[in-house]
Amino acid sequence: MVGLEIGTSKICVVVGESRPDGTLKILGVGQAPSRGVRKGEIVDFETAMKCLHEAVVDAEQKSDVMIKSVYVAVAGSHLQSFNNRGCVMLPEDRDEIDEQDVEDVKINAREVSIPAQNAFLHSVIQHYQVDGQQGVLNPVGMLGQKLEADFHIIHGVRTRIQNTIRCVKELPLDVEDVVFSGLASAQVVLTQHEKDLGALVIDMGGGTTDYVLYSEGAVRQSGCLAVGGDHITNDISMGLRLPMARAEKLKIEEGSCVLGNCLPGEMILLKDDSGFAGKEIERETLNTIIHLRLREAFELLKRRLEEEPYLGYLGAGIFITGGCSLLSGIDYLAAEIFEIPANLTHAQAAWGVTSAVENPQFSTAIGLVKFAQVMHTDRPPRGLSRFLKLFSGKR
């Protein structure tokens, strides 16, 4: 099983295998710096393909596996989500709910109007209701006349999703499924217990910030904000007048989003380099730029999440992952803004190449493998979201 994430800053391929005991072992991770990708979407097809090829070759070498088909993560600001309820009535002569009814209710739930150019990406089941009985997890075999189901539906612009798929297929690799990257991250970052308690996963990557909110074991809200680490780097580059590569390095090595934590007038010396005369910059200035950007992103996120009441019921708190979670102080900032405890986290439900598993940058890719494992297993663990294969017909 292979997960492939075409990120804004890097392309990453994770090869994993499912163990008989249900655990997930990571065999190898291949990655390549990404070019031609902005805000989670491909803008330069040729360049992106070259990078993708590098990453796949890298993964094949490291894991000693021939990669044929992959699960692909998608992100981008065009992704939207909503909750909807589907309803089917059983025929008069039958009162036992079967799997066909469950399929029907899922289709029924999708009978809502989304923009014409959009396509459904996921319909994640939240809960079933049988004859008004709430909180049914698996209605198959139950007796009833009326089956209702609440779904969390994620959709996006069809052509944009297909662009990603096409890029992978040109390689050529088979695409088994496309998964919203935030949802993939959540699979490995959260345990079932945390999903039940209520948790918010914020995957802050290079180009986008994906978020998924779980409450009572089900996805309630999700989305993608096209602001990420690239924006921080861009801000630093413009604010301190540094080349982009320098700004990126400075952000990684020295950046923090905590204000007032450094000595007044504390300077950072940037050594000179070819094409760059050395420079001294004030630490507080750097941190202020980062702080303002992250604060704004979190506040925006908070306003979005506050449109529905779930934010107040997060028993497990906030989990921050993705490359940006490596910025020091980001958990404190998130906790301050959301007024909910925030943790830094990485892929939990996997073992193998430890350095990869423990790196929050790989959360999404490992999450894809986990997702694949769930799809492959005949008996999905109870409560774990099941997804509908979507693009099989279009490919």
Added chain:
Amino acid sequence: MIQLNKNYSLPERLVEFIPIKIVSVGGAGLNALDRIVLDGLERADVVAINTDVQSLTSSVATRKVQLGRSVSRGLGAGGDPEVGYQAALESADEIREALADSRMIFICAGLGGGTGSGAAPYVAQAAREAGALVIAFVTLPFAFEGKRRNAQAREALARLSEFAHAVVCFENDRMGDLTAPQAGIHQAFAMGDISISQSVRSIVNLIQRPGLIRIGFDDLLSALRTRNSRCLFGYGESDSDNRAHDALTQALKNPLMDRGRMLADATHVLVQVAGGPGMTLSEVEILMQELGRHVSDQTQILFGAVVDGRLGDRLAVTIISSLSAEDEATLLQTPLMPSIASAASPVRERYQAAAHEPEVQSEELTVQVQPLEETIPFEEPVAAEAAPVTAPIPTEPPVIPTRNGEPEAAIRTPKEKPVPWKEEKAAAEKSATPAKQEVLQFEPATRGRFEKSEPTIIEGEDLDVPTYLRKHIKVK
């Protein structure tokens, strides 16, 4: 974006300048005055008053008044305040003549000696009777100058504060703290002069500079209005990268401020921020936020902002406030006012009489008007509203001469010239004028590496533009 042409200028308006006089009394006062003149001061007349002819001749003041030709015969007062007072009495007419036609009088004096301690209160009285706002800047002697001299200084201070609307008091002992221990003694003495000079200049500038947000007499008065008229004062100036912070720190460092601790008890704080055309809103914001930490929530902050091209890259902060009576008492430890009020001086009796009317006492400004000359009573709108008692008595300006040919304390002229209105209008015009300057240039939105990608516009904001640019937060 509409850009204003840099060459475009509004037609010059006649700016009404408030006539200001700076008066020095005694030797120490002369030193301070010389310093003020040397530091450069525009739009104000300077008057030197002393008993000692020698020091008068060496002064740079344009107008000089010799006190007590017969009492001291051109020599000093010999450290005796009584001699100083008598000398002032003798030259009363000359003093009055010198003080006429000004709406604001600053008195600089060194207390403790003869002329400063004896004559300064009298000059303050005369200034007040001339219908001016009187602010006294005085130094108190070093502790090593002896207890007698200190006592004289304290007594003179108490008398002075009866007449002056505000007294800004510099203790020489504390001035010593400002200079390095290795510094020469002349530097330590000069420190007092420099402080006085800075304060006078900043208040003059405060009043005279046309401001974006103007501070007027009324603001100054409400900042200074206390029974005891003891004043907190701070002035700071900086042209560093972090000039807003540095200027404020410097202002709070002033010994009169006690690093801002004393501000916590103040009810009114007047703040003026002045800077060159490069001064930004965020700098002012930073400064005011920092200042906000030093004052309590109930404190009323009177804020003024001024753009003055002459400041160049510098940013100057002036903070003026006054201590409430209780704090004053603890500060001075000895309650001076009551103990001195018993002394038998015709002037003081008059004041005690006035003290029986609380409203009049609190609105001291409107109390005193000299009807002998055609002085415009500068009743500011705020003052007039605060004391509606002043409205009635629609009679002619009553002149009831007392022993010194001065009017009775409680009498005022009902004659209200439309000065306040005019001034208000002028203020509005002034605030409109600099607003058209290109002070805060609108920065064109830049998106850096996202220039060619699809914009991320959420809630009306282009998120690709750095946050600090959109929120106008200065980071460098």
